Amino acid sequence: MSAIETVNKLVGEWQPPELPNELQYRNSLTLLLRGRLPKAKIETEYRHSGTTMDIYVKEPGLFGSSEVFVELKRNLVHKAQLDRLVGQIESLQPGKNAILVVLCGETNPALVTRFKEKYGIAGKAVVFGPGMGVVVKGDVGKTSKS
Numbered sequence: 124m125s126a127i128e129t130v131n132k133l134v135g136e137w138q139p140p141e142l143p144n145e146l147q148y149r150n151s152l153t154l155l156l157r158g159r160l161p162k163a164k165i166e167t168e169y170r171h172s173g174t175t176m177d178i179y180v181k182e183p184g185l186f187g188s189s190e191v192f193v194e195l196k197r198n199l200v201h202k203a204q205l206d207r208l209v210g211q212i213e214s215l216q217p218g219k220n221a222i223l224v225v226l227c228g229e230t231n232p233a234l235v236t237r238f239k240e241k242y243g244i245a246g247k248a249v250v251f252g253p254g255m256g257v258v259v260k261g262d263v264g265k266t267s268k269s
Contacts, residue, residue, distance in 0.1 A: 126163070126182040126189040127221040127254055133159055134193075134225055134258045141228070141261070145197040148227045149177045152195065156180060174214040191221040198228040205234045209241065217242060217255050228261045235259060 139151045149167060156165050162183055169179035171192065178193035192215055196208055208224070215222055226235065235257065239245070242255050 125184070125221065126180050126191040127223055127256065129160065129182060130156065130180050130191050130193060130223055131256050131258065134223065134260070137260065139227065139260065142197075145177075145195060145227070148197055148225075149195050152193070152225065153178055171215060171220075174211050176211075176215070189221070191223055193223050193225060195225045195227060197226075198230070199226050199234055200229055200231045202234065205238060208238065212242075212255075222255045224255075224257045226257065226259045226261070230259055230261060 133156060134152065137152060137155050139148060142148050142151065153165060153167055156163070156178065160180065160182060164179075164181040166179045167177065169176045169192070171179070176192040177195040179190065180193065181188050181190040194208065194211060196204070199205065199208070212222060212224070224238070239257060244255060244257055
C-alpha cells in the first residue's frame with residue numbers, strides 16, 4: 124500500500140474533537156500517524172519546493188518508499204482561502220507528488236466541489252500513486268457564529 128493510501132485510510136479513522144485552531148488539528152493528526160506508522164518518517168511544517176506543508180509522511184515499502192504531503196485546512200469558508208490552498212498545492216506539482224488535503228471544522232461545500240473539479244477528484248475517491256485526495260472532517264456547510 125502506498126503512503127497516500129495508508130494515510131488516507133488513517134485520516135478516515137481519525138475522529139478529532141472540535142479544536143480551536145489548525146495547529147491543534149495538525150498535532151492531533153500527527154500524533155495518530157506517529158502511533159500507527161512507527162516505521163514511517165513523519166515531519167511537521169515540511170518545506171518543499173518553496174512552500175510549507177503541514178505534514179510529510181515517507182513510508183517504507185517492499186519495493187521502496189513512498190511519500191505523501193498532507194495539507195490540513197481548518198474552516199475553509201471563503202474563496203480567498205481556496206485560492207491560497209490552490210496556490211500551495213500547485214507549488215507541489217500535483218502530477219508528480221502525492222498530496223492529501225484534509226479539511227477540518229467548518230467547510231463550504233461549494234469550495235470543496237470547486238477544488239475537486241480543479242484536480243479531477245470524484246466524490247470521496249483518492250487518485251493513487253502519485254495522486255491526490257481530499258478528506259472532509261467536521262461540519263460541512265455549518266454556519267459560523269463568530
